[in-house]
Amino acid sequence: MPDTSAKDELKKSSSRRLAPDARAQQILEGAISYFAEYGFDGGTRALAAHLGISQALLFRYFPNKAALVDRVYEVVFLNRWNPEWKVLLMQRDLPLAARLASFYKDYNRSIDRFEVIRISLFSALRHESISQRYVARLREQLIAPIVAECRAFVGLPPPEILPLHALEEQLVLGLHATVIYGIMRKHVFHAAPPTEPDFMIELQVDGFIQHAKEAFRRVHAHAASGSERIVNRKAESIS
Amino acid sequence: MPDTSAKDELKKSSSRRLAPDARAQQILEGAISYFAEYGFDGGTRALAAHLGISQALLFRYFPNKAALVDRVYEVVFLNRWNPEWKVLLMQRDLPLAARLASFYKDYNRSIDRFEVIRISLFSALRHESISQRYVARLREQLIAPIVAECRAFVGLPPPEILPLHALEEQLVLGLHATVIYGIMRKHVFHAAPPTEPDFMIELQVDGFIQHAKEAFRRVHAHAASGSERIVNRKAESIS
DNA sequence: TTTTCTAATTATCGAATGATGATTAAGGGA
């Protein structure tokens, strides 16, 4: 009778005495899962229990809790960015509607995960700088290029000639919002989760494109007669 | 020489020995402001300092921290609902576009506040039941009626004859998302805040209405050929 | 098998948390 059973189930679950790299990786992934559920105020003891290890062990692999949280941020924010998105969006030999649909399908696939959306929100609510850097990159690398492509599509001058207007950004962000808000409904509000995301994205993109010409012209008419012109301005107004 | 100065500045700031009702109200408002900024894991000592009172005083007006948090929830969620919204949305003597624009302008005005949007998010991330009840009411009282009005607008059967389909909800939630996400950008992500909300709402509503006929027909065609039909289904799929 | 290295746990620290009496003092009524 060979000695199987008891040894194997220990090995697969936590298997004490892991190689340091494997243990660090396991802690990091457990922290992502745990902090996504309970937020960054969740305790290190509960996290350790979640991992099936002692609380002190966390501090042998990360100097303190903040360092662990920072690593979580890095994985969630930085590892999830695809530089090809911008390239795809600017490929003018493809119809704009096809580019937008293709991009948002992939973007949706990339961020439609419990951990990603919730950790993004937790960190944004904490005013973490990495969150604001992500938002800035989103704006510069994706939203602004889309606005530029829309300009070309509807027959308006490029950004080099006519600076981008904040209202144009908001118009594009309206399309962006349909994707993001759907993911939030699913993972944060636990309300009627989106089904058939690809079909809905195609539908929303078609609506956006069909309305784009009129919408951009109205925005420019409004801007010409109205108040502020250039895109940058400070946030914050508490009341 | 009359004794002015020192007495006045004490009176205006915190003026010790308030009437109990006034003090309770002051604590509640301070708690809303404080928890909106720091989340519900913020400490009672820091909250008391924020109010200029001793920490122990909080517990003479609220039996424990959870009770105070519950009162905050009530104020933020329940006091912010206008039953007239549903009435307005179903007023068929007005054009649908006008009803939607009017509703979303008012809805936006009502929830575009730092405290409201952030406390909503904090509580939703905690899976608080009051948050889920709010989402259910939003869906039943606003989204479903809007879908029904769109049905009438595009010439499809009413919900009594043909049950609402989840994809129709998602279509309407796409419009809803443009408003909500704008508010989140402003108060959570601190990115390019929305300007001229009324103008943008008119624009988004017009785009939605112009596309509605085609969109609803495509949704119904897709549903007829596709898989699931009825609106309810369970959420949750972590990976 | 025995030895050796080090991954992991146990025990514990000081600081901060929510919460509870004991004490002080503000301010209207006599």
Place this chain on the structure above:
DNA sequence: TCCCTTAATCATCATTCGATAATTAGAAAA
């Protein structure tokens, strides 16, 4: 003016927090 009610604070409790040092024990090398 004094008194008496009670709003408010002070001092302190038991827990829980992040973090550290001492100890144990697992697996490869000898």
